[in-house]
Amino acid sequence: MTNLWFTEKWSKDTRFSIKVKTHLYSEKTPFQQIDFFNSEEYGNFFTLDGFIMVTEKDEFIYHDMITHVPMGTNPKIKKVLVIGAGDGGTVRELTKYDHIEKIDMVEIDERVVLLCEKYLPITACKLRDKRVNLYFQDGLEFVKDSKEIYDLIIVDSTDPISVGEGLFTENFYKNCFRILSEEGILVNQHESPFYENFKVEMVKAHQKLKNIFPIATVYQIHQPTYASGHWMLGFASKKYDPILNHNPEQWESLNIKTKYYNSNIHKGAFALPNYVLDILNK
Amino acid sequence: MTNLWFTEKWSKDTRFSIKVKTHLYSEKTPFQQIDFFNSEEYGNFFTLDGFIMVTEKDEFIYHDMITHVPMGTNPKIKKVLVIGAGDGGTVRELTKYDHIEKIDMVEIDERVVLLCEKYLPITACKLRDKRVNLYFQDGLEFVKDSKEIYDLIIVDSTDPISVGEGLFTENFYKNCFRILSEEGILVNQHESPFYENFKVEMVKAHQKLKNIFPIATVYQIHQPTYASGHWMLGFASKKYDPILNHNPEQWESLNIKTKYYNSNIHKGAFALPNYVLDILNK
Structure with missing residues (x-):
C-alpha cells in the first residue's frame, strides 16, 4: 500500500x-x-x-453556514452575487431556495469550475442551474463595473495571501456596499482567530467591514479541515441584524434540508469567546 | 536547528x-x-x-468550559468532586469562586500531578489551595465507596480507550448520581462527533448518561489541539437545565475573569449542528 x-x-x-x-x-x-x-x-x-x-467529508459545514445564515436573516433575498466559490457548494445551497431568482457567480479561474465538475460533482452539481450566470473574471473588477443591485453578496474566497487578496481590500468592500440594495447583506470567508497568521488577516478584514457597513460582525463554524478547526465567517449589512432578524418559524417553513445549519446554531454561531471579542475590539 | x-x-x-x-x-x-x-x-x-x-496555548478553552458552564448554571455549588484533571487547570478555575468550600480531586496517577507542578505551573498553580484535597486513586473506586454528597462532579478524564475507560461506564455514572445532591450536576469530557473513532465513544457516553440522569445533553468547544477541533463536553443533572437556569447578571456579578467563557457562549455552546443531533438521536 x-x-x-x-x-x-x-x-x-x-x-x-x-x-x-x-x-x-x-x-x-x-x-x-x-x-x-x-x-x-x-x-x-x-x-x-x-x-x-x-473535502467531501466536511464541505457541508462551510457551505451551510456561508449560505443559510444570510438566507435565514432576510427571507426575501432574490438576487445574489457569489464571488469565488468555484467548487459550486455555495451555489448548490442557494439553489435550494425557490424564491431566489438570480445567482451571478464570478470566479477568476474557470479551470477550478471545470475540474470540480469532474472531480467534485457533490459540490459542483448545480452550477448549470438556469438561475445561475457564470462569469470567469476578477471579482474586484466585476463589482467595480457592475450596474446591478443585489440583495446578498457571498464572498467565498481563498485566503488574502493568495489570488484572493483583492477580495479583502477596502476598495472591494466599498463597491460591494454600492451594489447592495438597502436591505443588502454581505457574508465572507473571514479567516480564523487562533493562529497568528490567520488572526492578523481576520482583524484587518473585520476593521475594514466595520468602517463601511452599519452592522458588521463575525460568526464561527467548526470546520475540521481548516487551520485550528475554528473558522470565521463575516456578516455585514445595511440594516439586518443576524440575530434580531432571524425568524426560526419562517425559515423552518421553507423545509430546506441541512446537515449542519439550524435555527439554534444560527444564533449560537454568533456567541464569540472572550479572546475573540478582545482581538476584534468588540 | x-x-x-x-x-x-x-x-x-x-x-x-x-x-x-x-x-x-x-x-x-x-x-x-x-x-x-x-x-x-x-x-x-x-x-x-x-x-x-x-498545551499552554489553548488550555484555557477546555478549562473555562468544563468549569464555568456548570458554575454558571447553579451559582450555589459549594462542594465539588473532580476526577482526573491531574494538570490542575480545572481546579485552578474552580478556586476562582470564593463560595466553593471544598474541592476533592481524585487522580489515579500522582506522577501527572507532580510533573505538571514542575512543567505546567500555569495549570497546576492551585492544587495546593487549602480547599483542595488530593486523592491519588482510581476515580471508579472513589465514587463507589464515597459517603460524601457533592453539588458538582467534573470528570476531566482521558479517552475511554486508555486509563480513563472506567470513567465512561454506566456503573461509574450511577455512583456519581448517587453521591450528587438533589441539585447535582455532572460535567464530563465527552469526545467528539467528527471522526468515527471518537464519535462512537461520544454516542455511548451520551446514551448511558441519558439512561441515568433526567437531564442529559452535550455542549461544544473549539479546542484546536484536540482531534478535529470540535470537542464535546457532557452536561447531566438532576434538575438544573443549563440554558434555563443560567442567569447572566448573576454570573457576571461574580467578576470572574475568563478568556473563553461568557454568558453568550454559555448558551451558544449548546446549539448543536444537525449532524450531531442526528448522531445523538436528539
Whole structure:
C-alpha cells in the first residue's frame, strides 16, 4: 500500500496531514496551483496553492453556514452575487431556495469550475442551474463595473495571501456596499482567530467591514479541515441584524434540508469567546 | 536547528503535528506513558500515551468550559468532586469562586500531578489551595465507596480507550448520581462527533448518561489541539437545565475573569449542528 500523505502548513509550527490514496490531478493555471486527491476518509478533496479548499467529508459545514445564515436573516433575498466559490457548494445551497431568482457567480479561474465538475460533482452539481450566470473574471473588477443591485453578496474566497487578496481590500468592500440594495447583506470567508497568521488577516478584514457597513460582525463554524478547526465567517449589512432578524418559524417553513445549519446554531454561531471579542475590539 | 516534530494520530487517516524545541521529560508509570515537550508556538505541552492533554496555548478553552458552564448554571455549588484533571487547570478555575468550600480531586496517577507542578505551573498553580484535597486513586473506586454528597462532579478524564475507560461506564455514572445532591450536576469530557473513532465513544457516553440522569445533553468547544477541533463536553443533572437556569447578571456579578467563557457562549455552546443531533438521536 502506498504510504502517501498530503500535508498542510496550518501555522508556523503546526502541520495537518491526510492519508491519500490517489493524487488525481495537478495543474498550474495562470492564477494558482490546483490539485485533486482521493482519500479513504475524506473522499475527494482539492487544494489551491497547497491549502485545502473542499473535502467531501466536511464541505457541508462551510457551505451551510456561508449560505443559510444570510438566507435565514432576510427571507426575501432574490438576487445574489457569489464571488469565488468555484467548487459550486455555495451555489448548490442557494439553489435550494425557490424564491431566489438570480445567482451571478464570478470566479477568476474557470479551470477550478471545470475540474470540480469532474472531480467534485457533490459540490459542483448545480452550477448549470438556469438561475445561475457564470462569469470567469476578477471579482474586484466585476463589482467595480457592475450596474446591478443585489440583495446578498457571498464572498467565498481563498485566503488574502493568495489570488484572493483583492477580495479583502477596502476598495472591494466599498463597491460591494454600492451594489447592495438597502436591505443588502454581505457574508465572507473571514479567516480564523487562533493562529497568528490567520488572526492578523481576520482583524484587518473585520476593521475594514466595520468602517463601511452599519452592522458588521463575525460568526464561527467548526470546520475540521481548516487551520485550528475554528473558522470565521463575516456578516455585514445595511440594516439586518443576524440575530434580531432571524425568524426560526419562517425559515423552518421553507423545509430546506441541512446537515449542519439550524435555527439554534444560527444564533449560537454568533456567541464569540472572550479572546475573540478582545482581538476584534468588540 | 533540530527538526523535531510531535505527531498525533487524530483518526485512521489524519495526523496533527507540532514542531518541538525540546522533549523535556518522558516516563512510563504503572498507568500510562507521560511526555512533556516545549514548543515555540504552544509553550509547554504534555501527552498521555501519545495524546495531547494540555498545551499552554489553548488550555484555557477546555478549562473555562468544563468549569464555568456548570458554575454558571447553579451559582450555589459549594462542594465539588473532580476526577482526573491531574494538570490542575480545572481546579485552578474552580478556586476562582470564593463560595466553593471544598474541592476533592481524585487522580489515579500522582506522577501527572507532580510533573505538571514542575512543567505546567500555569495549570497546576492551585492544587495546593487549602480547599483542595488530593486523592491519588482510581476515580471508579472513589465514587463507589464515597459517603460524601457533592453539588458538582467534573470528570476531566482521558479517552475511554486508555486509563480513563472506567470513567465512561454506566456503573461509574450511577455512583456519581448517587453521591450528587438533589441539585447535582455532572460535567464530563465527552469526545467528539467528527471522526468515527471518537464519535462512537461520544454516542455511548451520551446514551448511558441519558439512561441515568433526567437531564442529559452535550455542549461544544473549539479546542484546536484536540482531534478535529470540535470537542464535546457532557452536561447531566438532576434538575438544573443549563440554558434555563443560567442567569447572566448573576454570573457576571461574580467578576470572574475568563478568556473563553461568557454568558453568550454559555448558551451558544449548546446549539448543536444537525449532524450531531442526528448522531445523538436528539
